[in-house]
Structure formats: C-alpha cells, structure tokens
Amino acid sequence: MRIVALEEHYTVPRIVAGISPDVVAQRGFPTDPNFRWAQTLKRNELADLGPARLADMDESGITVQVLSVAGPGADLVPGQAGIDLARAYNDALAEACARHPTRYRGFAHLPMLAPEAAATELERTVTQLGFHGVLVNGPTDGLFLDDPQFEPILARAAALDVPIYLHPGIPAPEVRAAYYDGLPGNFSFTLALSAWGWHYDTAVHVLRLALSGALDRHPGLKIVVGHMGEALPFMLDRIDETTTIQAKSLLRRSVRQTIVDQVWITTSGFFTMVPFMAALMTFGVDRIMFSVDYPFASNARARAFLDTLPVSPPDRAKIAHGNADVLLRLPG
DSSP, X not given: XXXXXXXXXXXXXXXXXXXXXXXXHHXXXXXXXXXXXXXXXXXXXXXXXXXXXXXXXXXXXXOEEEEXXXXXXXXXXXXXXXXXXXXXXXXXXXXXXXXXXXXXEEOBOOOTTSHHHHHHHHHHHHHTSOOOOEXXXXXXXXXXXXXXXXXXXXXXXXXXXXXXXXXXXXOOHHHIIIIITTOSTTHHHHHXXXXXXXXXXXXXXXXXXXXXXXXXXXXXXXXXXOGGGTTHHHHHHHHHXXXXXHHHHHOSSOHHHHHHHHEEEEOTTOOXXXXXXXXXXXXOGGGEEOOOOTTTSOHHHHHHHHHHOSSOHHHHHIIIIIHHHHHHTOOO
C-alpha cells in the first residue's frame, strides 16, 4: 500500500549555522539547549536526506515523506537575511527531492517576518520547485496568521490552491512565564511544548483564523494541522455551542462548519485509538491523513497504528495516501 507522510522534518546544518544566536534570542526563541531540540537531540536524523532516512522509511513501508524545516529557521530572522535563509532552505530541499523524486516532496519554508516576500517565495517554490504547500511554525513574532500583515500569504496560498500546514511553534515568552514556568524538573519545558502548550497554541491558531473571518475571506484556503487535530475534535462542538449567536452576525458559517470545511488533520505523533476516534467522528475519513512526525516519532510505531485502525480497506487507503494525493496533487 502506498503510504504518504506529511509532517516529516529535516534541517541543513550549514544553513542553521548562519542564524545568529542574538537574533534567535531577540525573537523570543530560548537559547537554553533544551529548547534547541531540532539541532541537538535529533540533529543527525534531521540532517540526513539520504540512505539512513530512506532505509528507515523502507523498513516501515513509508513511500513518500513531504518534508518541512525543523526550527529555528528563517521565520525568526528579519529583513533580507531571513529572505535569503528561506530561499537557501527551499533550494536545498528541492535538490534532495530531485535526487529522490519518488520518495521526497516539499513544503515551503518562508521568511514570515517579511510577508510580501514570503508570498513571493511561496509562489516560487510551488511554480518553480514543485512544492505542495507551506508549513508555518506557530505565531510569528507573537502574531497569528489572522493578523492583517499576513494577508499576502493567505491570499497567495489560496490563489495557488496549496495548503498551509499550521505546525506548533515555541509559545511566546509571556505565555510560558504565566502558564508553564515554576514546575519541578523539566516539567515546565515539557508542558509548554509537547505535552500541552504546542497543541493548544495551534488550536488557537486555527480558531483565530475562523473567528476573525480570515477563512470566510478565503473560502478556498486549505489548512492542515497535525497531532490528530490539536484537540479540536474534542472541543469543536463546545466551541460551536458557545459561539453560535455571534457567529450568525459576524461569520458566514458556524465555527464548526468553517473548520470542517477548510481544515484537514494528520495523525502525526498520535498513535492511540481514543483521539483517532474523536477525529474520525468530527472530521470524517476524507479529512484525515497519515503522518509520523519523523524523526521525533517512530516510523514503525506510526505504521503499526495505521495497520490497526478500525476502518475499511478503502478508508485505510484514503488515510494512508488517497486524501494527501488529492489535497497536495501528488504524483502517483
């Protein structure tokens, strides 16, 4: 069975080395080594776009990885330096995809602090490099994509008919201080990121796009979120119930309908049945796509989970590759 994985990460050490630690610190990205996970704990796996990664994919029967940059990246770097950095990342990924055209595909990495340039770079990656969308790592300088300054990116993605994958980013320093600091051991770090904060921060990102009217303005815009929907399947009915009255006067659709219409979800990093069943019952099988979150999650565990899903063979094929093939217009 063909299997496409959408939330799979890479980095290029020589490009990361060009990001000034001062710029990273100024933009609120912690300099504590614990937060530099992308360049420490999984550095070798992230940097490998050759035999080792392909062998791991082959062992679990993963046909295609749609690759995206693991931070820190160009979204932290202002001005021309950020624009150049994003272009370098995208060119490096395009070269890897050209070497292995049946195994790797790409999501664009954008200089988010320069939205007009980001929109231009998105178009270049789609029309010239053959990429299939863009992955955005959380808020940019504390602002979500509903902020008016990011309108060029939303409009260009809609015009190109490619999805925006909303990926978690490091929560803002003020949020970390108020909500997560002061816990023993490494609990503050874990709670702020992978145990809780990442996922609810991303859910807020989606909800702001819906509640602000941004998705109404761009009804053709397609959004993807990972981690079995970032808690939205569990909360969506409650959100809809409590926003119904205002939504009737401020939005074209209910919040639930807006999100179900324009959001797809992936299984990245979530390999248990309860969240899957919530996702299936809320979004339906046509909006769920397989992902691993490689190298931060195991290809083997993700594949084993896919094989045990309580769905029909045609629906398993939709989740494994069919939905992604259609949404991203992937070559067969």
